[in-house]
Amino acid sequence: MQPLIFKRKRKASGFAAMVSEVEGAVAAREGDCTGRAFTAVMNGVQSASDAERVLAGPRLAALLPAFPVTGPRPMLATAAGFCVESGADPVACAEPILGSVHQDLRDALEFARCWTTDGAAEDELPEPDEKIIDDALLARLGGDVYEATRLAPAWCSVDEWQPPALAVLCRSAEVRRRHASAMLPACRDLAALERHDLKCLAYALAVPDDEPLVVLHRPTGTGYEIRIGGIGDNFQLHTLLAHVLVGGGYVPGTTPSAQSVRLATDPEPAQGRTQTIAAGVFELLAPDGERIWNEGLPDDIPVVEGRRLLVLDEPSYQRSWNADRFFPHLPGTAELARVLSADETRTWFARTSPGNRIRRPS
Structure with a gap:
């Protein structure tokens, strides 16, 4: 079933200004500023009005492609998805959200391939827990540190993408027509490894339309x-x-x-x-x-x-x-x-x- 992403609170906020702050920080590639602005947005989205969230949803979603790969991207997508639940346009939010979900599904599959290729045959795939990310894991995944630090977080956080993905998929047949068929095979392949519960996402991607x-x-x-x-x-x-x-x-x-x-x-x-x-x-x-x-x-x-x-x-x-x-x-x-x-x-x-x-x- 699809839960609300956040519990709603009714309190006025200058939420548009917070979104502008994080947009500026991401554009300037300023890590500390991005972190502070992101925290303010995550706190502010819950107290923003529906009207503010309607306007903010596409702006927050648009930040995903430029957001730091090792940053809390699923949380940013969740904020955008919460805005969709409040009335933001799902079509306008869908491409960056679902594009990011699709990439993380593929990266998680690549993590599994690297793990089984480089590890002992009897080793099982690890549980998707960030505690597994250490120097030994990064070395096991290969010599490219950037690649390893991209694949491991994808393996650990792919479940967290489901709420924002469902927010857009369940509110627009157009979104499903544009994105679902391309994403479904990767979702099913990852679910078949039995380390992630992707039932809701797989079902949403398989919904028929007309x-x-x-x-x-x-x-x-x-x-x-x-x-x-x-x-x-x-x-x-x-x-x-x-x-x-x-x-x-x-x-x-x-x-x-x-x-x-x-x-x-x-x-x-x-x-x-x-x-x-x-x-x-x-x-x-x-x-x-x-x-x-x-x-x-x-x-x-x-x-x-x-x-x-x-x-x-x-x-x-x-x-x-x-x-x-x-x-x-x-x-x-x-x-x-x-x-x-x-x-x-x-x-x-x-x-x-x-x-x-x-x-x-x-």
Whole structure:
């Protein structure tokens, strides 16, 4: 789930002047001045007004490329992300924030490569803790001290980039279209090393936007094209498919409750966790018959002939879950684009495994 980056405080401040101070110090490459101005900004962002944060967000984000590589860049990005939470333009803030995140993901992967290349075969990758950064570590990573002091902090701090990254990713489909596909492989590769918890970032980078989904309902032998967007996981997708197909009268089943649909789609996030329960209506299957888990993502649905292809069957057992969506600030959409003709439906079913074929004629 996506928490607030800072707790809000209401106190007037000359925050714009603080931002100007840190901009000047960074431009002048004055380390001591940058440190003092940065500290003032980090203290001031919490007491600034929303109007001040709206203006400051893009300015703070723009500082990231020039900010000292060994400095607390994730904290600066977090301040910019907090401004986005207060209404600053996510598109204006996204490129420097996500560019920095992407670079640190790559640097963390390079750290892992250097560690395993230069270390003993039985050595495990270290935990991402700055305590590991010492002269012995820097020597192990190679002779280039600057390179080592860049890679090691990336390994240790990459988790800290998630809140500012989520702030921009969860508030703009345009941001996701521009940046997500390029970043997702590095995020997944790093997560696969099992030293960083990057689940929220990986899920946000995999969110579909205005994507066509071919859905085949095996019990009735019918097919549909549904456009989906903003869906954080398959629990949310399951609810919305039931809303569109069962609620629309296209397939039999129990219609999801109005509250569970509202929680999946409402532009306004729920205020805290609710007790609303959603019930499973379908078995979600890949074209080869493998189960698509509710705990997974729409991105898990295989692409066949240029379209994600999902087969729905009767549920093998009754299941239910909390209806709150994975990303509170990201409303999901699922709209029926069209009902497939009988010929189209047969063609799509023919692209699935025999066990997924039509159970009875449409």
